[in-house]
Amino acid sequence: MREEFIxxxxxxxxxxxxxxxxxxxxxxxxxxxxxxxxKPVRYIDRDLRMNYMxxxxxxxxxxxxxxxxxxxxxxxx
Numbered sequence: 001m002r003e004e005f006i007x008x009x010x011x012x013x014x015x016x017x018x019x020x021x022x023x024x025x026x027x028x029x030x031x032x033x034x035x036x037x038x039k040p041v042r043y044i045d046r047d048l049r050m051n052y053m054x055x056x057x058x059x060x061x062x063x064x065x066x067x068x069x070x071x072x073x074x075x076x077x
Contacts, residue, residue, distance in 0.1 A: 031055070031076045033063055043070045 031038050036057050043054035043062070053073035055063040063071045 033071070033076055038063055038076065040073050 033055065038055040038057055040053050041056045041062070042051070044051050054070040055073055055076060057063060065071055
């Protein structure tokens with residue numbers, strides 16, 4: 001299988017396209033949970049050895065489900 005690289009002209013020079021090219025990045029989208037804006041936060045519980053991206057409200061309160069467990073960021077819409 002032959003790989004082909006996409007090139008782009010930048011100031012007259014060719015550049016190989018990469019996933020880190022800032023001109024190709026999408027704008028971040030706000031996520032909403034229970035009609036409130038949330039932002040990502042790292043959740044670490046050393047006793048239970050849990051470490052994952054969770055969410056918090058704008059006021060700093062951690063987003064939790066009905067059982068009191070922090071919701072994972074990837075499960076939010």
